[in-house]
Amino acid sequence: MMCPANNMIRERCGRGSGLAASTRRCYTKGMESHRLGDLEIVLDKRGPREYAKVSYPLRFGCFSEIISPDVACQFGLNGDLKFLQGRGPEWPHPAEWLKRSAGGDWVYYSAGEYREIFDLFGEYYVPRLSYPSNCIFRSDPFKNAAVKSALRAWDSLCGQLKQSLPGIPSGQLKEFVRSVCDRDSAGLVRRAGDFHDRIGGRVSVLPPDARHVDYDVMPVVVADGCLYHCAFCTVKSARTFEPRNLDDIRTQIEGLRAFYERELCNYNSIFLAHHDALAAGGERIEFAAGYGYETLEMKASYMKDGAHLFLFGSADSLLSAREDVFRTIRELPFQTYINVGLESADPETLSAIGKPITARKVEEAFERMLVINRDYPNIEISANFVFGEQLPAGHLPSLVSLTRGKLDRYWDKGALYLSPLLNGVPLEIHEKREIVRDFQEVKRKARLPAFLYLIQRL
Numbered sequence: 001m002m003c004p005a006n007n008m009i010r011e012r013c014g015r016g017s018g019l020a021a022s023t024r025r026c027y028t029k030g031m032e033s034h035r036l037g038d039l040e041i042v043l044d045k046r047g048p049r050e051y052a053k054v055s056y057p058l059r060f061g062c063f064s065e066i067i068s069p070d071v072a073c074q075f076g077l078n079g080d081l082k083f084l085q086g087r088g089p090e091w092p093h094p095a096e097w098l099k100r101s102a103g104g105d106w107v108y109y110s111a112g113e114y115r116e117i118f119d120l121f122g123e124y125y126v127p128r129l130s131y132p133s134n135c136i137f138r139s140d141p142f143k144n145a146a147v148k149s150a151l152r153a154w155d156s157l158c159g160q161l162k163q164s165l166p167g168i169p170s171g172q173l174k175e176f177v178r179s180v181c182d183r184d185s186a187g188l189v190r191r192a193g194d195f196h197d198r199i200g201g202r203v204s205v206l207p208p209d210a211r212h213v214d215y216d217v218m219p220v221v222v223a224d225g226c227l228y229h230c231a232f233c234t235v236k237s238a239r240t241f242e243p244r245n246l247d248d249i250r251t252q253i254e255g256l257r258a259f260y261e262r263e264l265c266n267y268n269s270i271f272l273a274h275h276d277a278l279a280a281g282g283e284r285i286e287f288a289a290g291y292g293y294e295t296l297e298m299k300a301s302y303m304k305d306g307a308h309l310f311l312f313g314s315a316d317s318l319l320s321a322r323e324d325v326f327r328t329i330r331e332l333p334f335q336t337y338i339n340v341g342l343e344s345a346d347p348e349t350l351s352a353i354g355k356p357i358t359a360r361k362v363e364e365a366f367e368r369m370l371v372i373n374r375d376y377p378n379i380e381i382s383a384n385f386v387f388g389e390q391l392p393a394g395h396l397p398s399l400v401s402l403t404r405g406k407l408d409r410y411w412d413k414g415a416l417y418l419s420p421l422l423n424g425v426p427l428e429i430h431e432k433r434e435i436v437r438d439f440q441e442v443k444r445k446a447r448l449p450a451f452l453y454l455i456q457r458l
């Protein structure tokens with residue numbers, strides 16, 4: 001598909017990007033297997049080309065793999081460690097693993113009880129994070145001895161590879177082993193720092209819809225800060241809302257291209273950060289998405305389920321965006337997901353959580369979301385609501401009334417994400433049960449898909 005923003009991109013940049021001609025189709029090489037002492041190494045393995053929701057370890061895209069007696073590791077095409085799984089009998093579960101984000105965080109994929117987990121999250125796993133978030137589960141996999149041991153085994157593996165490196169003949173294997181050695185634990189910390197430098201800091205929260213691509217998004221910051229600075233929010237920045245200029249956006253995208261390099265072919269998704277890209281306006285969205293599509297070579301991605309664009313909006317940005325903004329987004333070569341933080345339709349709850357908008361505005365924004373979802377096939381707006389036992393009694397009834405009363409039948413487009421408010425305090429077991437019970441009630445009554453939202457950063 002022709003990217004409709006190309007003309008504007010060329011105008012803005014004063015040149016044709018000329019990048020498509022240099023597309024590196026890294027995945028056209030064949031798979032190679034090697035043995036190095038007790039290590040099995042497979043280069044350029046090819047996994048599925050579409051994201052799928054499955055209940056077993058499945059590695060999407062192209063990757064290389066090292067299996068030692070203690071640990072199985074998969075690497076991106078630049079040699080960055082991406083997945084790790086212990087191999088000993090103590091490892092918690094054969095369907096569980098660790099994933100490392102481009103931002104340098106470990107995420108433990110916990111399988112738990114499949115049916116309950118899928119019901120709650122719409123996925124077959126729960127991402128357990130190595131930093132404070134709003135997870136409703138108490139246990140911490142990062143304290144598990146087998147998980148700690150697998151992470152130590154990764155360091156030992158790097159040591160072993162460094163010793164072997166001089167004896168490996170020149171060729172693809174040596175090149176791969178060298179890149180893994182360069183990206184040992186300390187090297188990966190440097191890589192994460194480099195990644196954040198290229199976009200001007202950490203992404204404090206990813207949209208819940210990014211779960212559809214396993215959070216494999218390339219972030220491009222189009223605006224800092226947010227409109228409301230709500231009291232309850234743990235991910236906000238202190239900055240007032242300020243869109244980035246187009247030069248800055250262009251520099252970020254080119255920096256990301258250099259950062260991802262060969263790994264670009266494993267990505268087909270862009271996140272327009274931070275908290276309210278919709279408020280940054282149609283022109284910025286069009287430029288960032290269009291220039292990103294071309295420069296980050298999305299058309300040449302190994303992943304074949306189409307390009308995805310994720311962004312956050314707010315009640316005000318959704319209501320003030322004119323129809324031509326959505327027409328512009330519709331013409332982009334993406335399936336676009338816009339996640340809007342509405343939080344509550346109950347005035348007392350909005351006041352209690354310090355969200356400075358009215359319940360009437362929340363209702364209007366919800367109605368607008370339904371209209372956009374109906375009128376634009378390739379745009380999906382989802383909504384966030386807070387969730388927790390400590391909220392005023394009117395919150396749940398208002399949520400059910402809004403999400404049931406405004407629709408005449410069940411729609412499967414436009415998910416509701418219910419975000420547990422934990423304030424960093426782990427839940428007691430009975431509190432978890434109450435949250436799950438309340439969630440099930442909303443899920444049963446709402447006429448849209450409903451899921452719990454666990455905040456992830458990048």
Ligand code: SF4
Nearest residue numbers: 226229230233236275
């Ligand atoms: S919930 Fe959204 S609008 Fe409110 S402070 Fe957090 S980021 Fe800003």
